[in-house]
Amino acid sequence: MSSASGRLSARKWQHRSHHFTGALSHPGVRNSLVSLRSLIQQPVKVTTPSGANADEQEEVGNLVDVVVASTESPYPPVVAMVLRVENHKVRLEANWVERIDANGVLLKSLPKNLPEFSRRQGELLLAKDLLDRQLVDVDGVNVVRATDLYLAPLLGRMCLVGTGDHGWWSRYWPHRLSKKNQSDIYGRIIDWASIEAFPAPDTEDGIRIQVAHRGLRKLTPAELADLLEKLDRLGRMELLDNLRPEKAADALEEMEPDKLAALLREASADRAASLISSMEQDEAAEALRDLEPEEQEAILEHLPARSAESISKLLAYPEVLAGGFMNPMVVEVSPDDTVEQVRQKLIGLGDHRHDIDAVAVVEDGQLVGDVPLFDLVTAAPNTRMSELITEEAPTTVDVDAPVNEVLERLVDSRASSVVVVDGDNRPVGRIMADDLIDSLRQGLRRFYVPRFLR
Numbered sequence: 001m002s003s004a005s006g007r008l009s010a011r012k013w014q015h016r017s018h019h020f021t022g023a024l025s026h027p028g029v030r031n032s033l034v035s036l037r038s039l040i041q042q043p044v045k046v047t048t049p050s051g052a053n054a055d056e057q058e059e060v061g062n063l064v065d066v067v068v069a070s071t072e073s074p075y076p077p078v079v080a081m082v083l084r085v086e087n088h089k090v091r092l093e094a095n096w097v098e099r100i101d102a103n104g105v106l107l108k109s110l111p112k113n114l115p116e117f118s119r120r121q122g123e124l125l126l127a128k129d130l131l132d133r134q135l136v137d138v139d140g141v142n143v144v145r146a147t148d149l150y151l152a153p154l155l156g157r158m159c160l161v162g163t164g165d166h167g168w169w170s171r172y173w174p175h176r177l178s179k180k181n182q183s184d185i186y187g188r189i190i191d192w193a194s195i196e197a198f199p200a201p202d203t204e205d206g207i208r209i210q211v212a213h214r215g216l217r218k219l220t221p222a223e224l225a226d227l228l229e230k231l232d233r234l235g236r237m238e239l240l241d242n243l244r245p246e247k248a249a250d251a252l253e254e255m256e257p258d259k260l261a262a263l264l265r266e267a268s269a270d271r272a273a274s275l276i277s278s279m280e281q282d283e284a285a286e287a288l289r290d291l292e293p294e295e296q297e298a299i300l301e302h303l304p305a306r307s308a309e310s311i312s313k314l315l316a317y318p319e320v321l322a323g324g325f326m327n328p329m330v331v332e333v334s335p336d337d338t339v340e341q342v343r344q345k346l347i348g349l350g351d352h353r354h355d356i357d358a359v360a361v362v363e364d365g366q367l368v369g370d371v372p373l374f375d376l377v378t379a380a381p382n383t384r385m386s387e388l389i390t391e392e393a394p395t396t397v398d399v400d401a402p403v404n405e406v407l408e409r410l411v412d413s414r415a416s417s418v419v420v421v422d423g424d425n426r427p428v429g430r431i432m433a434d435d436l437i438d439s440l441r442q443g444l445r446r447f448y449v450p451r452f453l454r
Contacts, residue, residue, distance in 0.1 A: 022191040023075055023161045029152045033162070033189070034100055036149040039063050040127055044083055046107040047098070060110055061085035065127045066151070067119075068160050074193035075159040076124065078151065081105065082117045090114035100151060100158050126160065129199035134235050135163060138215035139194035141223045143230040150189060162189040198231070198238040216242060225254035233266050240275065246351075249278040252287065261290035264299065273302030280355060281307065282327040282435065285314035322406050323399040325438075326420045326429030331359040335368065335386035339379045346376075355432060357416045360394075361385050366425045370394035396421045399428055403440075406431055 023029050041064070045057040061083040068076035078100075081092045091114065098108045124130065126149050135146050144165040152161045165188070196215050216224070216239065224243070228236050228251060240248050252260060252275060264272045264287065276284045276299060288296045288311065296315065300308040310328050317323030329352050333342050342359055349356065359376070361369035369389030379388060395413040397406050399420050409418050410433060420429040 022193040023152070023154060023159075024189065024191045029154065029161060032101070032152045034102060034151045036066060036126055036131065036151065037147075038102065039066070039100070039105065042104050044081070044092075044105045044107065046110045057106065060107065061090070063105055064089060065125045067091075068124050068126060070122050070124050073159075075154055075161050076192075077154075078158040078160070079123065082125065083114070085114065089117045091117040094158070097158070124197075124199060130163075130197055133197070133199065134231055135198070136196040136216075136227055136231070136235075136239070137190050137194055138196055138219065140190070141219065141226065143227055143235075144190065160192055162192050163195060164189045196239075198235040221247065221250035222254045224251035228252075228255060228263065229259045236263060237267070237271075245278040248275065249280075249283075252279060253283045257286070257290050260287050264288075264291060265295065269298040270302045272299045276311075277303055277307060280327060280352075281310050281329065282314060282325060282429075285311045286319070286325065288315060289319060317399070320403050321399070322397050322401040322403075322420050322431060323429070325403075325435055326399075326431045327355050327435065328429045329355050330419070330427045330430050331356055332362045332427065333359050333385055335361055335363050335384065335389070337385045338381065339376055339383045339385070339388075340381035342376060342385065343381075355430070357432065358430075359385075360419055360427045360430075361389055362427065367394055367396065367419060367421055367427045370419055394419055396425075397431070398423075403436070406436055407440075410436060 041062050043059040044061050044063050046060050048056040048058055063081060064084050065082040066078055067080040067082065069079045070076060078094050078097075080094055081097070083090050083092050092107075092111075096107050096109065096111060098106045100106075119125065130146050131149060133146055135144050136142075137144050144163070146163045146165070148164045149160060150162040150164070151158050153159070154161065194215065219227070224239070224247070228239060231239060240251075243251065252263075255263070264275070267275065276287060279287065284307075288299065291299075300312060303311070314324060314326070314328065319325060331346065331349065333345070346356070346359075356373070358370050358372045360367055361371060369385070371385060371388045375388050395409055395415045395418045397409050397418050397420055399422050401409075401420075406418060409415075417430050417432045419427050420431060422428050
């Protein structure tokens with residue numbers, strides 16, 4: 001598990017400037033921006049019917065919310081509005097709107113009947129679902145709060161094109177995009193195409209809100225970990241739900257231990273177990289160490305029996321001993337196995353490819369050799385494993401070996417991993433060089449580090 005020092009690049013948030021991409025790169029769009037906060041609760045007007053003064057307008061109600069379609073488009077189009085008319089919330093379809101600008105909402109005409117508002121499948125209410133909520137700026141790799149949202153016309157339709165985190169004061173003094181403050185506001189508006197939103201998944205109408213999160217795919221595990229640490233509970237769980245299990249596991253492994261422990265505590269036991277089960281067992285054990293014994297037990301009860309047993313064994317060792325941070329995944333083969341048989345066995349272990357650099361040759365339960373993968377690749381298929389065992393003893397450490405001893409064994413042998421053995425020389429785990437580096441980064445204890453590694 002990496003520490004903050006291992007994620008410096010992910011900590012350096014990109015600074016937003018006046019350089020725009022996407023829809024906001026077009027001056028016409030920027031000059032047409034309309035602040036959602038400046039519209040909410042404002043009167044909605046309709047032009048007086050033909051025969052009267054053309055400039056005269058009549059108020060029909062107040063704007064409560066703006067409805068957009070949660071489509072595949074990076075800029076969701078406005079499809080309707082929620083108005084308050086005589087203490088009733090009604091639905092007004094967008095095709096009745098003449099224009100939306102800094103002066104407010106003007107209708108072409110007013111339909112005879114305005115139905116009570118009800119949300120339809122695939123719709124988002126901007127004020128209710130997104131305003132003041134946390135959003136993920138994928139391009140900037142940051143978490144922002146949507147203190148305002150911005151609309152603008154695109155290809156003949158009014159669309160959601162941006163958001164801005166302008167501070168708490170913007171809630172009480174909503175922005176009007178005048179010539180005077182445009183320049184300052186522009187520098188803090190983020191193009192909606194780079195935003196991932198996490199609205200509450202269910203509504204009071206029983207409709208489940210689903211939002212595509214394709215932008216998350218391009219983020220690294222370290223960047224995702226930073227976002228998980230900054231998001232609130234709802235956002236964290238929604239983000240994890242939209243990641244592939246292996247990527248979610250990688251992101252969790254990059255989180256700071258205390259933040260990961262908090263995430264597991266706020267999840268239900270079965271949900272926490274689901275997250276833990278996608279991690280390597282040594283990483284899963286490390287994630288559980290900061291929890292109380294009863295919390296650990298509750299999560300382990302929801303894991304498959306074999307996984308729970310393996311993780312429990314790791315937790316039984318102090319984290320500064322080899323048994324506490326080894327990976328119990330060891331590929332064991334017989335001296336009589338052929339290279340081809342071992343290759344076939346490895347094919348079925350693709351999910352563990354990052355934790356396998358050699359195979360342990362075991363006879364009568366005891367370790368007799370440790371054959372690197374390179375030797376397997378270069379050997380003839382019918383070669384027996386006994387023929388690949390060298391006279392040099394395998395690089396091993398006892399299960400109770402402290403971290404500094406593991407480090408010294410790796411340095412002395414120039415190996416990429418060491419096999420962890422018990423008192424009877426039976427292999428019980430393997431420690432890769434990167435596992436050791438992770439332990440060093442965590443600063444588990446002060447111990448000797450060779451000078452050339454300082």
